Amino acid sequence: VALTRAEKALYVISEKKSNRSANQKIDRYSDLFINYLKGKNLWNDEMPTYSFGVLEEHIMKVVTEENEETFQYQYSYRDRPNFKIVTTGGMLWDSERKEAIAHGTFIHYILGLIETHEDLDKALAMALKNGDVAQNEIADIRENVEKVIRHPNLKEFFTDKYTVMNERDILTAEGKLLRPDRISIFDNKVTLIDYKTGKKNQKHKEQIYSYADALEEMGFTVKNKIIVYIDKEVNLEFI
Numbered sequence: 001v002a003l004t005r006a007e008k009a010l011y012v013i014s015e016k017k018s019n020r021s022a023n024q025k026i027d028r029y030s031d032l033f034i035n036y037l038k039g040k041n042l043w044n045d046e047m048p049t050y051s052f053g054v055l056e057e058h059i060m061k062v063v064t065e066e067n068e069e070t071f072q073y074q075y076s077y078r079d080r081p082n083f084k085i086v087t088t089g090g091m092l093w094d095s096e097r098k099e100a101i102a103h104g105t106f107i108h109y110i111l112g113l114i115e116t117h118e119d120l121d122k123a124l125a126m127a128l129k130n131g132d133v134a135q136n137e138i139a140d141i142r143e144n145v146e147k148v149i150r151h152p153n154l155k156e157f158f159t160d161k162y163t164v165m166n167e168r169d170i171l172t173a174e175g176k177l178l179r180p181d182r183i184s185i186f187d188n189k190v191t192l193i194d195y196k197t198g199k200k201n202q203k204h205k206e207q208i209y210s211y212a213d214a215l216e217e218m219g220f221t222v223k224n225k226i227i228v229y230i231d232k233e234v235n236l237e238f239i
Helices: 027-038 088-102 106-112 117-129 135-149 203-217
Strands: 165-166 182-184 189-198 221-230 233-236
Touching: 106 117, 106 135, 106 189, 117 135, 135 221, 189 203, 203 221
Parallel strands: 189 221
Antiparallel strands: 165 182, 182 189, 221 233
């Protein structure tokens, strides 16, 4: 937000480092700024500063009594008894919040932030920072996510051996837009993973077949098609 609010000038101070490879997503400010400069063909590893535009001379406005106005306000303090912080999760799930966190949509959301096992802590920290979850719920969420990423038949696909694309759009030759939950690629061979809640449905199979057909049209070999049903237990269906 701060980057869009400057009236006269904006000064940005950022770390000059990036561990991002070509296939990794941008997840820190330094990556964002470096990527922008590279896109403009301006990036030089030896240059510590960059500037754009011309800074106009600032003219101080003098406030006189004629244009002053007094506004009434009521002071509100954080430590008052009725002050409470409401997380986004609380508004979404209400009385059945704990059950929804343990299963379903929120677990699906966290899995979308994870490429390898090492990303779990970062994903949970992001959810906590954004107010999507409370601190006392982290342990339950971690346990349920680990049931997926540590599953004996899935854990291989959550290693850095694979190039991972989470929730990436695929535009088919017919103009149809598809979005698989997870694509893991190694040696041009693809493992498709799709997360579902609730009961098994024939439409789930049809959906993952449509993903596989689109990827094969793009030249990939689809080695595995896996539907992961997330409930109190994790059940896999290999298609």
